[in-house]
Amino acid sequence: MTKLEIITMPDPILRKTSESVTHVSSDLLVLLDDMLETMYRASGIGLAGIQVAVPKRVLVVDVSDHEKECPSPICMINPEILYFSERKGVYEEGCLSLPETRVEIERPSEITVSYIDRDESVRELTTSGLLSTVIQHEINHLDGKLIIDYLSSLKRDIVIRRLKKMARAREDF
Ligand SMILES: [Zn+2]
Numbered sequence: 001m002t003k004l005e006i007i008t009m010p011d012p013i014l015r016k017t018s019e020s021v022t023h024v025s026s027d028l029l030v031l032l033d034d035m036l037e038t039m040y041r042a043s044g045i046g047l048a049g050i051q052v053a054v055p056k057r058v059l060v061v062d063v064s065d066h067e068k069e070c071p072s073p074i075c076m077i078n079p080e081i082l083y084f085s086e087r088k089g090v091y092e093e094g095c096l097s098l099p100e101t102r103v104e105i106e107r108p109s110e111i112t113v114s115y116i117d118r119d120e121s122v123r124e125l126t127t128s129g130l131l132s133t134v135i136q137h138e139i140n141h142l143d144g145k146l147i148i149d150y151l152s153s154l155k156r157d158i159v160i161r162r163l164k165k166m167a168r169a170r171e172d173f
Contacts, residue, residue: 001033001034001036001037002034002037003034003037003038003041004034004035004037004038004052004053005052005053006038006042006047006051006052006096006097007050007051007052007053007097008096008097008098008099008163008167009097009098009146009148009160009163009164009167010160010163010164010167013050013053013055014050014051014097014141014144014146015144015146016050016055016144017055017142017143017144018048018049018050018055018056018057018058018141018142018143019055019056019057020056020057020078021056021057021058021077021078021116024077024116024118024119024120028056028058028077029118031049031052031054031056031058032058032060032075032118034052035047035049035052035058035060035075036060036062036073036075038052039060039062039096040062040071042096044096045061045062045063045130045134046059046060046061046062046063046134046135046137046138047059047060047061047096047138048138048139048141048142049142050141050142050144051096051097051141057077057078057079057142058075058076058077058078059075059076059079059135059138059139059141059142060073060074060075060076061073061074061076061131061134061135061138062074063130063131063134074125075117075118076113076115076116076117076135076138077115077116077117077118078115078116079113079114079115079135079138079139079142080113080114080115081111081112081113081135081136081139082112082113082114082124083110083111083112083126084108084110084111085108085109085110085111085128086108087108087109087110088106088107088108088109089106089107089108089109089128089129089133090104090105090106091104091105091107091130091133092104092105093105093133093137093147094147095137095146095147097141097146098146098147098148098159098163099163099166100166101147101148101159101163103147103148103150103151105133105137105147105150107132107133107136108132108136109128109129109132110126110127110128110132111126111127111128111132111135111136112124112125112126113125113127113135113139148160
């Protein structure tokens with residue numbers, strides 16, 4: 001498995017809308033493995049294809065507590081949310097593409113999501129809590145949406161300016 005480079009803001013690729021997958025190829029399965037490896041090494045709990053510069057509708061998540069539990073990775077191809085609950089919950093979300101940024105976001109607590117799995121079977125998952133939040137966050141990535149879009153434009157500008165400064169500092173280094 002290969003660790004891939006994670007794209008960070010302000011790279012404009014993060015604003016691209018990802019394309020549906022038409023066929024689960026062996027290359028796609030390798031990509032999913034590499035995405036999991038990349039996510040685990042970055043201590044993340046979710047990663048979308050576009051974050052490793054692949055604009056396909058794929059995501060990986062694992063919200064298990066690695067200290068106490070076995071890993072429980074989920075790979076989703078062409079995920080689509082079929083149901084959102086009325087009830088909402090708030091989490092302070094981070095993102096591997098937005099270093100040192102946390103945003104409190106209110107989202108529907110429970111969702112039902114349909115997706116294609118690694119064996120090319122269509123599956124449905126109803127879930128709540130952290131897993132529901134992470135899946136909604138990753139699906140946002142597939143539509144070019146980022147956590148800073150939930151901020152007021154004033155706050156968003158401040159964060160973007162800081163991220164641009166950090167990116168410039170990395171380049172100068
Ligand atoms: Zn993210």
